[in-house]
Amino acid sequence: MKNVLEFEKRLAQITIPADQRRDDESTYHKITLKELKMKCKAIDWVSYYRRAFGPIGREITENEQIVIYSPQYMSNLSDLIEEHLRDEQKKIVVANYLGWSVVQTMTSCLAKPFREASKILRKALMGSEGTESPWRYCVTDTNGVMGFALGAMFVKAVFHGDSKLMAQTMIEEVRDAFKSNLPNLKWMDEHTRQLAKEKADAITDMIGFPDFILDSTKLNQKYEGLILEENDYFTNNIEVNRFALRRNIQKIDKMANKSEWEMSPPTVNAYYTPTKNQIVFPAGILQAPFYDVNYPKSLNFGAMGVVMGHELSHAFDDQGREYDKSGNLHQWWKNSTIRKFEERMKCFVDQYTKYNVGSDHVNGKQTIGENVADNGGLTAAYNAYKSWLSKHPTELPLPGVNLTNLQLFFVGFSQVWCSTSTPEALKLQIMNDPHSPAQFRVIGTLSNSYEFAQQFKCSPNTRMNPEKKCVVW
Structure with missing residues (x-):
């Protein structure tokens, strides 16, 4: 884990500070995936986006246009990854970092040892473990997933x-x-x-x-396709992430919904x-x-x-x-x-x-x-x-x-x-x-x-x- 931490520090060091990313005009760079590949050769971007858009069958070519905020960061990222891929031991560090990143995002729905470890980290960062009663945690978590459904109840009850x-x-x-x-x-x-x-x-x-949250038919349509199991919290979180990804990538090629x-x-x-x-x-x-x-x-x-x-x-x-x-x-x-x-x-x-x-x-x-x-x-x-x-x-x-x-x-x-x-x-x-x-x-x-x-x-x-x-x- 020490090597993983050092790798994350390296990522932080090449990241552009937030106070230098406030000018949207200077950080707006529209390029093609082909051009991105030239700046960041360590990653096969076309394959990456094809897999990401696979659930909706959207074709992705090297001429697809995207917006990146920092070409220099992408170049530095490529150098960092290539440095690690040249060494068998460092390859393992990258794999461990990616695996740890997935685990870290899912900590709240993993076994108790993971949740307890997360509390220790939170205590160090925030000065508090952030412990709350189970019912309050469940309401907060449900609101994050189905906020408009809970919102309908909230509006009817107290608004x-x-x-x-x-x-x-x-x-x-x-x-x-x-x-x-x-x-x-x-x-x-x-x-x-x-x-x-x-x-x-x-x-x-x-x-x-x-207004749609007060119409049960339209509210159900908001969550159409989201299938949850009564007694499988971990799998439900995976499904929620998949559902959110599908909904998000379905917006591509469409006019923005204001x-x-x-x-x-x-x-x-x-x-x-x-x-x-x-x-x-x-x-x-x-x-x-x-x-x-x-x-x-x-x-x-x-x-x-x-x-x-x-x-x-x-x-x-x-x-x-x-x-x-x-x-x-x-x-x-x-x-x-x-x-x-x-x-x-x-x-x-x-x-x-x-x-x-x-x-x-x-x-x-x-x-x-x-x-x-x-x-x-x-x-x-x-x-x-x-x-x-x-x-x-x-x-x-x-x-x-x-x-x-x-x-x-x-x-x-x-x-x-x-x-x-x-x-x-x-x-x-x-x-x-x-x-x-x-x-x-x-x-x-x-x-x-x-x-x-x-x-x-x-x-x-x-x-x-x-x-x-x-x-x-």
């Missing part, structure tokens, strides 16, 4: 009927606030500004859940897809502490409104801005505006790189997209809430706290990030996660907000009201 309509209204209010702020951006030229407005208008949204959900309804998350120019908010996030139909608007805008603004801002972060309103990858900003945008990006990189947990500093380049989205989302949601207040001036303050509604907005934003984490988990997050640790998502965003400093009367040149603030959107 408030008015939440979908009210969330739709809030999205439009946040979108309008974002567009209204575009004329204030002096760094953006007029032509690019107009295209940005058109892109914001073109963003589609999906809220709560797809109404397809990537997250199941119970998921507490949201996402923006640049190739679809689409934002999605599953039912799971449309509940406390992010959202509740009975909450004051100040808290709903501060929590869920910022999430909506965050996802919308992803359409204009360092990666999202490279895609136009139709989801096509090409340059639609003027060079002068790109240069000014990148200057503002550097401000965020420098700001967040100064944040640290012990001796570990946040990677400002790796987290730039999420940090910009946090800041842009807060601004859009705050302006949307102020606009709503101007039409509803009679909103009462929250009883029991001596805070104004505008102050409550910032409290609503902050409290959703209240969390605990082990030192090991924080270290791993700083190393790999594109998101900054929760505390810096709050401190970093609010310290850039003139409105926060004004509402809480922060003294000038203090930590939460520095003279230099980073602002893009």
